[in-house]
Amino acid sequence: MNISNSLKLFEETQAVIPGGVNSPVRACKSVGCTPLFIERAQGSRIYDMDGNEFIDYVGSWGPMILGHRHPEVIKLVEFVLSQGTSYGAPTVLELRLAELIVEAVPSVEMVRMVNSGTEATMSAIRLARGYTGRDAIVKFDGCYHGHADTLLVEAGSGVATLGIPGSPGVPNAFVEKTISLPYNDIGAVKAFMDRQGDEIACIIVEPVAGNMGCVPPEPGFLETLREETEKHGTVLIFDEVMTGFRVAHGGAQALYGITPDLTCLAKIIGGGLPVGAYGGRRDIMEKVAPQGPVYQAGTLSGNPLAMAAGVATLKQLKEPGFYEKLAEKAKRLAVGLQGAAVVNGVSATFTQVGSMMGMFFTDRPVRNFEDAKTADLTLFSNYYRAMLERGFYLAPSQFESLFVSAAHTEEDIDETVRAAAVVFEMLTK
Ligand code: PLP
Numbered sequence: 001m002n003i004s005n006s007l008k009l010f011e012e013t014q015a016v017i018p019g020g021v022n023s024p025v026r027a028c029k030s031v032g033c034t035p036l037f038i039e040r041a042q043g044s045r046i047y048d049m050d051g052n053e054f055i056d057y058v059g060s061w062g063p064m065i066l067g068h069r070h071p072e073v074i075k076l077v078e079f080v081l082s083q084g085t086s087y088g089a090p091t092v093l094e095l096r097l098a099e100l101i102v103e104a105v106p107s108v109e110m111v112r113m114v115n116s117g118t119e120a121t122m123s124a125i126r127l128a129r130g131y132t133g134r135d136a137i138v139k140f141d142g143c144y145h146g147h148a149d150t151l152l153v154e155a156g157s158g159v160a161t162l163g164i165p166g167s168p169g170v171p172n173a174f175v176e177k178t179i180s181l182p183y184n185d186i187g188a189v190k191a192f193m194d195r196q197g198d199e200i201a202c203i204i205v206e207p208v209a210g211n212m213g214c215v216p217p218e219p220g221f222l223e224t225l226r227e228e229t230e231k232h233g234t235v236l237i238f239d240e241v242m243t244g245f246r247v248a249h250g251g252a253q254a255l256y257g258i259t260p261d262l263t264c265l266a267k268i269i270g271g272g273l274p275v276g277a278y279g280g281r282r283d284i285m286e287k288v289a290p291q292g293p294v295y296q297a298g299t300l301s302g303n304p305l306a307m308a309a310g311v312a313t314l315k316q317l318k319e320p321g322f323y324e325k326l327a328e329k330a331k332r333l334a335v336g337l338q339g340a341a342v343v344n345g346v347s348a349t350f351t352q353v354g355s356m357m358g359m360f361f362t363d364r365p366v367r368n369f370e371d372a373k374t375a376d377l378t379l380f381s382n383y384y385r386a387m388l389e390r391g392f393y394l395a396p397s398q399f400e401s402l403f404v405s406a407a408h409t410e411e412d413i414d415e416t417v418r419a420a421a422v423v424f425e426m427l428t429k
Pocket residue numbers: 061116117118119121144145146147157206210211239240241242266267276
């Protein structure tokens with residue numbers, strides 16, 4: 001594969017942008033590649049600056065559930081663009097997006113727009129602290145909630161990929177109120193909450209973990225979080241930045257029937273433009289300024305272009321059968337890949353919830369970060385590079401999820417499975 005333009009651009013970029021990227025995992029370091037510079041994308045395909053075409057399972061790390069350049073999204077964004085780009089004042093579009101979110105997500109009675117998932121989780125935690133008057137928070141090992149100081153403890157995604165324990169620049173005082181427990185460990189949650197539950201402002205969790213690879217919640221885990229938080233007056237926050245409008249129209253909370261107090265959203269609700277949001281119970285959300293005392297603001301919050309992309313995207317997702325069809329396709333991929341691995345004697349575990357998928361080169365079930373870390377990372381990077389060569393654009397880390405979009409065809413899926421079978425055979429020789 002010729003990637004000479006990308007190589008040259010990466011070299012030039014490294015001189016002016018740290019590591020040559022604006023978000024660490026994009027550098028593809030852990031899989032021994034240089035990043036491809038992207039020129040454009042359409043439907044399920046993404047094209048680099050050397051004219052290479054790939055079937056895209058990254059989908060901009062989750063937002064592109066409709067595939068790239070969906071005509072309805074482009075149409076509305078182009079219309080809104082013709083009116084102006086930013087006013088720093090209320091618009092009808094932000095009302096419509098808020099209504100679409102409130103209608104779909106069971107826990108959300110009121111919602112505030114921000115500009116990223118990081119802002120959403122950071123703001124939801126401040127709100128939980130302001131609401132409860134407590135400081136300490138609980139998260140789970142391997143969950144990633146953005147790059148806010150208090151949330152990098154035992155984090156997944158790039159923090160896991162690069163193997164760094166948090167980050168320099170985060171004062172100890174900022175993280176000493178963050179407690180991280182093992183994911184899916186009901187006993188650990190109960191024991192901890194018995195001891196300290198009354199001091200905890202919130203428990204924040206990815207209801208389907210997507211940043212240590214894709215790790216579904218075990219039966220009883222989310223239920224326990226709900227029971228224990230209720231018992232101790234602790235706010236339960238579902239970080240649905242990845243799962244919101246992804247695993248079901250109402251997110252993981254609708255899929256599993258557990259309603260948190262607050263929900264964080266981003267990715268899909270921005271249809272590929274920069275957006276985040278946090279919302280939840282009215283009595284908690286009413287504490288947000290200017291209605292209440294908990295301060296949070298943003299120059300570009302509710303940006304009209306982002307709201308337009310979000311509104312157009314969420315409207316499409318209301319189509320009857322949309323999520324069933326999408327999950328069918330993802331299942332076809334997961335089952336196909338699992339079959340190809342078995343046939344070729346590769347120890348691999350595939351996980352799938354709706355159109356979110358994970359793949360671990362290990363023979364044991366993956367139920368938490370410790371299990372995920374046992375996966376063979378060398379095998380993964382060999383697999384990644386071989387798939388890229390064959391035209392398949394996957395997330396360049398074992399600790400990320402893959403996404404199937406409405407634009408992927410059955411033929412795309414079958415082509416992927418056929419290529420993976422060839423790669424598995426090659427890797428075991
Ligand atoms: N929360 C979760 C579950 C995420 O997956 C991410 C990003 O991948 C974030 C928060 C942070 O979102 P952003 O990258 O938009 O700041």
